[in-house]
Every structure is written in C-alpha cells, then in structure tokens.
Amino acid sequence: MSGTILLKRTPGLDVSLVAAASGRTVIEMDTVTRQACQDRGVDPDAVEAVLNASPRDEIALFPALRWIHAGTAGVDGWFEAGGVPTGVRLTSAVGNGAIPLAEHALMLMLMLSRQATRWLAAQQRHEWDRFVHGELSGATLGIVGYGHSGRDLARKARACHMRVQALRHTPSSARDGDIRLLFGPSGLHELLATSDFVVVTAPLTRGSRHLIGARELATMRSSAFLIVVSRGGIVDEGALIVALREGGIAGAGLDAHQDEPLPEESPFWDLPNVIVTPHNGATTPETAERGREIVLDNLTRWVENRPLRNVVDIGRGY
Structure with missing residues (x-):
C-alpha cells in the first residue's frame, strides 16, 4: 500500500504531475517533524519517503520510512547526526555541482x-x-x-x-x-x-x-x-x-x-x-536546477518501482 511522501519546500520544484500520475500523496512542508505532519492532517506513521531532507529532520520518528533523498551532494552530515535508520535507502544530489x-x-x-x-x-x-x-x-x-x-x-x-x-x-x-x-x-x-x-x-x-x-x-x-x-x-x-x-x-x-x-x-x-572562499564554489542557478532534476527523476523512479539514482553506500559513507 502506498504511503505519503514529504517534500521539503524547494523553490522551483513541481512534483504535482508525478504525484497525480502515481496516485501518491506528496505533501510540501517547511519542517519535517511528526508534529508538523499532525498539524497538516498527515499521518506520520504513513510517511514512506522524505525528499530534500536534512540530517536535522526527525527522520527516525517515521516508522514506515523507506527512502530519504538528501538535498545535498555530500551526505557526511547524516552519519555525524547518528546515521540512517536501518532498512532505509539514502540517495543524494551528488553530481549537481x-x-x-x-x-x-x-x-x-x-x-x-x-x-x-x-x-x-x-x-x-x-x-x-x-x-x-x-x-x-x-x-x-x-x-x-x-x-x-x-x-x-x-x-x-x-x-x-x-x-x-x-x-x-x-x-x-x-x-x-x-x-x-x-x-x-x-x-x-x-x-x-x-x-x-x-x-x-x-x-x-x-x-x-x-x-x-x-x-x-x-x-x-x-x-x-x-x-x-x-x-x-x-x-x-x-x-x-x-x-x-x-x-x-x-x-x-x-x-x-x-x-x-x-x-x-x-x-x-x-x-x-x-x-x-565561503563554500561558495557550486552556488549557481544551474546547480540548483540539476538538483531539482535529480529529485524529480528519482521520485519518478520511486513511484514506478525502478532503481534510484545516486544511492549512497552506507558502509562507505557516500
């Protein structure tokens, strides 16, 4: 049974067509927490994926979670924050910058x-x-x-x-x-x-x-x-x-x-x-656009049950 997909609000990213075609419920949120879900009338126990997630999000509190897409190319922050829950796939925006x-x-x-x-x-x-x-x-x-x-x-x-x-x-x-x-x-x-x-x-x-x-x-x-x-x-x-x-x-x-x-x-x-320089080397409009393309492509792959791009090897950390 399909669950709910949470999308951290991302300027310029429209996933409505993919969501409509798949019959999935995609909810845009500014903050990913159980309380935020409840405030929006979303069952937090039905969340299957979080897109453009941050290590600061309350990922471990979603028991049905199966996929996290990090909005960044580097994912070291996920491991510093305690790692990725067992059984959950992590993908990244690697290559966008x-x-x-x-x-x-x-x-x-x-x-x-x-x-x-x-x-x-x-x-x-x-x-x-x-x-x-x-x-x-x-x-x-x-x-x-x-x-x-x-x-x-x-x-x-x-x-x-x-x-x-x-x-x-x-x-x-x-x-x-x-x-x-x-x-x-x-x-x-x-x-x-x-x-x-x-x-x-x-x-x-x-x-x-x-x-x-x-x-x-x-x-x-x-x-x-x-x-x-x-x-x-x-x-x-x-x-x-x-x-x-x-x-x-x-x-x-x-x-x-x-x-x-x-x-x-x-x-x-x-x-x-x-x-x-202030970690500014990849801060371009094109980097952001490539990141949006990766999210959209991976969401399409997810709902079509196809292999995801940029899957992180948890053992290696990238």
Whole structure:
C-alpha cells in the first residue's frame, strides 16, 4: 500500500504531475517533524519517503520510512547526526555541482599560480604592479577523489595542457585516457610528492577524515599548492597552517572548511599565501536546477518501482 511522501519546500520544484500520475500523496512542508505532519492532517506513521531532507529532520520518528533523498551532494552530515535508520535507502544530489566546483578549483589554481591577489591589492592602490608569475601549462595536477567533480576538473585541466593524475578509492586500470590513476596510501603519497597542484574533491567519510595530515603535507613540494573544494576535515587544518607558515607548501585555496562559517579568529583569513572562499564554489542557478532534476527523476523512479539514482553506500559513507 502506498504511503505519503514529504517534500521539503524547494523553490522551483513541481512534483504535482508525478504525484497525480502515481496516485501518491506528496505533501510540501517547511519542517519535517511528526508534529508538523499532525498539524497538516498527515499521518506520520504513513510517511514512506522524505525528499530534500536534512540530517536535522526527525527522520527516525517515521516508522514506515523507506527512502530519504538528501538535498545535498555530500551526505557526511547524516552519519555525524547518528546515521540512517536501518532498512532505509539514502540517495543524494551528488553530481549537481560538479561543473561549477571544477570551475572554482580551476579559478583558485589560476589565482594562486598568478598571485592574483597581488593585482587586486595593487588595483585598490591604483598601482601598476607588473611581475613574473606562473602558468598552468605543463604543470602536474593531482586530484584526490576521482568522482563527478574530479573527472570534470581533469577534463578542464587537460584543456589547459596540464598533466593529470588522480587518486581513486578503489583499484582500477592504471589510466583513464590521458589521466593517470593511483590507489591507496602509497598512491596518495606518490600523488602528493609529484604534483604542482593538489585538489581535494573527495567526500568526507570516516576513511577520508584527516586523510592529508602533517606527514602527507611534508611529502608535497615546497612550490606546490593545495586546494580544497569538497569538504573540510579531509585535510588536518592545524597541520596545514603550520605547512603554510613554514613554507612547507607554497599556498592554498580553501572553499571547504572544517568549521563553517570559518571562525573570525582562523589564521587562514590573514595568511598571505591563502585564498579563502565561503563554500561558495557550486552556488549557481544551474546547480540548483540539476538538483531539482535529480529529485524529480528519482521520485519518478520511486513511484514506478525502478532503481534510484545516486544511492549512497552506507558502509562507505557516500
């Protein structure tokens, strides 16, 4: 027997046609709680799915729940909040922001290699400051996490005539076209030691937390740059601050941070070799639209009893 589907209110998302065709009841809500359901005349014990859910929602209080769709690409918050109820499938919006995240990483690479902040400061002073800077062509890019964002970044980097290598979670062939693929702890250290730019696009899981610590940073070239665009916590930020201050690496571009918003007292704000952006790399209208398309497609698949997209492997955490 079909149950009720709750949809966290999402601007621009209309599921009425799917709901009508399937005979399902889809209820839009601002807050997902048993009390909110009761206030709307909805039986909370009949809720079978919650779309665009948040870890803060009272998911565990719906006994008939069988499917959760997270409104974000990263799902680490679900596991930090206590995990997903047994027997419930979790899907995500992974891939919706891959294109702008890759663009953001490329922008940070260009800004760091060309010391773009120096031009911006000179512009504020109305000063004509010409200097010798780097270029991406011929440099080696190491991508930590070869998923949607990593693959898109690899294509963009190859268009800039860069050599590209990437670290995967699981073993695979040694190459993906022109991209060299590495695996495991030894692969990580080789990637760090041989890359001019290291970009972190991996998800945050139990296995990836502080994946790059003091020992790993010490293997990087002193001329290399580290860029984080997926999740904070993958890099040990205390160790990174030491490496940046002591010249262990040349600089960093940080869009994802362990604590967000980045605390006012964080040293990253004032380090001259760091560019900070406020986890803003994928905040585009197109990302939101792709997210809506994923929800609508998955809802259609759900009511038609077809396999869902972006099913999270609970054991791996992504």
